[in-house]
Amino acid sequence: xxxxPRHPVLLWRRGSLRRQLLLLLVPALAAMMAxxxxxxxxxxxxxxxxxxxxxLYGSIRAIDNAIGMAGDSVQLTLPDAAMEMFxxxxxxxxxxxxxxxxxxxxxxxxxxxxxxxxxxxxxxxxPRFYDAEYRGDAVRIAAMARPVYRPDAHMRVVxxxxxxxxxxxxxxxxxxxxxxxxxxxxxxxxxxxxVGGVTYVLRPLxxxxxxxxxxxxxDLTPLAFERVPAEVRPLVDAVNLHVSRSAAMAQxxxxxxxxxxxxxxxxxxxxxxxxxxxxxxxxAPDPEAARQAAGEAVGGIVIxxxxxxxxxxxxxxxxxxxxxPGDTAQPGEVSDGIDIxxxxxxxxxxxxxxxxxxxxxxxxxxxxxxxGLKLPVRADAALLREAxxxxxxxxxxxxxxxxxxxxxxxxxxxxxxxVVEDDGPGIPAEEREKVFARFYRRVGNxxxxxxxxxxxxxxxxxxxxxxxxxxxxxxxxxxxxxxKLPVGE
Numbered sequence: 001x002x003x004x005p006r007h008p009v010l011l012w013r014r015g016s017l018r019r020q021l022l023l024l025l026v027p028a029l030a031a032m033m034a035x036x037x038x039x040x041x042x043x044x045x046x047x048x049x050x051x052x053x054x055x056l057y058g059s060i061r062a063i064d065n066a067i068g069m070a071g072d073s074v075q076l077t078l079p080d081a082a083m084e085m086f087x088x089x090x091x092x093x094x095x096x097x098x099x100x101x102x103x104x105x106x107x108x109x110x111x112x113x114x115x116x117x118x119x120x121x122x123x124x125x126x127p128r129f130y131d132a133e134y135r136g137d138a139v140r141i142a143a144m145a146r147p148v149y150r151p152d153a154h155m156r157v158v159x160x161x162x163x164x165x166x167x168x169x170x171x172x173x174x175x176x177x178x179x180x181x182x183x184x185x186x187x188x189x190x191x192x193x194x195v196g197g198v199t200y201v202l203r204p205l206x207x208x209x210x211x212x213x214x215x216x217x218x219d220l221t222p223l224a225f226e227r228v229p230a231e232v233r234p235l236v237d238a239v240n241l242h243v244s245r246s247a248a249m250a251q252x253x254x255x256x257x258x259x260x261x262x263x264x265x266x267x268x269x270x271x272x273x274x275x276x277x278x279x280x281x282x283x284a285p286d287p288e289a290a291r292q293a294a295g296e297a298v299g300g301i302v303i304x305x306x307x308x309x310x311x312x313x314x315x316x317x318x319x320x321x322x323x324x325p326g327d328t329a330q331p332g333e334v335s336d337g338i339d340i341x342x343x344x345x346x347x348x349x350x351x352x353x354x355x356x357x358x359x360x361x362x363x364x365x366x367x368x369x370x371x372g373l374k375l376p377v378r379a380d381a382a383l384l385r386e387a388x389x390x391x392x393x394x395x396x397x398x399x400x401x402x403x404x405x406x407x408x409x410x411x412x413x414x415x416x417x418x419v420v421e422d423d424g425p426g427i428p429a430e431e432r433e434k435v436f437a438r439f440y441r442r443v444g445n446x447x448x449x450x451x452x453x454x455x456x457x458x459x460x461x462x463x464x465x466x467x468x469x470x471x472x473x474x475x476x477x478x479x480x481x482x483x484k485l486p487v488g489e
Contacts, residue, residue: 056142102155220247304407374417378488387460399424
């Protein structure tokens with residue numbers, strides 16, 4: 001069943017944490033105090049009954065000691081002090097009865113002959129305590145029977161002493177009211193302690209809130225709070241993680257804007273110059289020479305547009321791979337949450353796409369498939385294609401005409417290897433790590449380029465737990481670029 005947004009339960013859950021804690025703890029504390037009060041009342045009642053029952057039993061023993069036999073009759077001789085016990089006091093009435101029991105017949109000797117007997121038979125010399133109604137009042141009665149120790153006497157004496165219940169009820173009520181007042185005071189004190197304790201414990205959350213509210217929109221530094229409860233620390237850590245991701249994304253966006261402004265400034269300036277030159281040729285006195293010069297300028301514009309288009313695509317690819325820097329896997333670690341694709345299929349598509357470009361430079365570009373080879377990897381197909389395409393494009397661009405370029409795929413244990421090898425001029429060993437830096441250009445290299453291709457390939461491979469390594473070709477010349485990714489079964 002789906003609850004309405006205005007449902008009291010949902011409104012309570014969205015309310016103050018302090019109020020929620022108090023609404024849970026204070027009623028629970030009150031219930032515990034109520035149970036304690038009820039148990040206290042039972043304990044007081046039992047204690048009062050025990051004390052008053054002992055007093056009644058003492059009266060029975062006193063009467064029993066005063067009983068004597070005169071022939072077949074029972075005589076009772078109570079001292080004056082014992083008789084004072086049966087005098088009526090304020091709010092208290094005491095009754096007694098001494099009777100004989102012979103052949104199931106009970107005959108009163110002295111006392112109140114209508115005092116009710118207990119239900120069932122009495123056991124000799126064992127007192128029994130019971131409640132009854134007598135003359136309109138609730139009374140507590142103690143009764144005991146003892147045999148008459150004479151060989152020819154087949155009877156026993158039954159002694160009863162009763163007391164109205166007002167004294168013990170008043171005592172229990174007085175003590176119970178004191179206990180109830182004590183428990184209510186404890187509830188109030190406990191509620192105050194809970195309010196103060198919850199407020200004190202939640203102070204770190206208030207400091208976190210105040211710190212976040214006081215920050216400027218561009219302040220993405222982590223929250224620095226060490227003295228927070230252990231239950232709150234995961235929340236602070238999660239906020240810091242989100243802030244760090246946002247800071248990384250903002251930095252990546254700023255870096256993209258800076259890279260784009262830096263790299264596109266020169267091509268746009270050249271395009272503007274060439275376009276202005278072509279425009280001036282429209283008014284030149286020599287139409288034939290002007291047409292030739294304008295054609296050269298337009299050709300230069302086309303070349304610059306191609307380079308600018310590739311640079312733009314590379315910048316966009318670099319921005320895409322940096323969009324979620326927290327998703328980058330460690331080397332050799334297979335990223336979760338990404339579909340498994342066949343790297344061989346991606347390599348075949350890259351080979352088909354770049355074959356025309358290699359033929360344009362009269363290069364021998366070939367794809368060497370291994371029959372039946374499958375390389376399942378966890379990677380994004382578009383990003384993996386871009387990473388491998390940059391390696392192939394670099395080999396085609398920086399190798400001279402007539403060069404041999406080979407694209408192949410192999411598997412080494414749990415590693416998928418996509419290899420691009422050429423027999424071009426190669427890269428010195430001391431520069432093979434430097435070329436992975438963004439916008440790095442080797443001294444003396446006349447080929448156009450932005451210096452982003454290898455950087456993009458390495459960052460894209462790293463996102464899926466892979467690496468890109470450069471080495472010398474197997475024939476001792478050129479470059480051997482290997483893109484390695486962990487195999488995902």
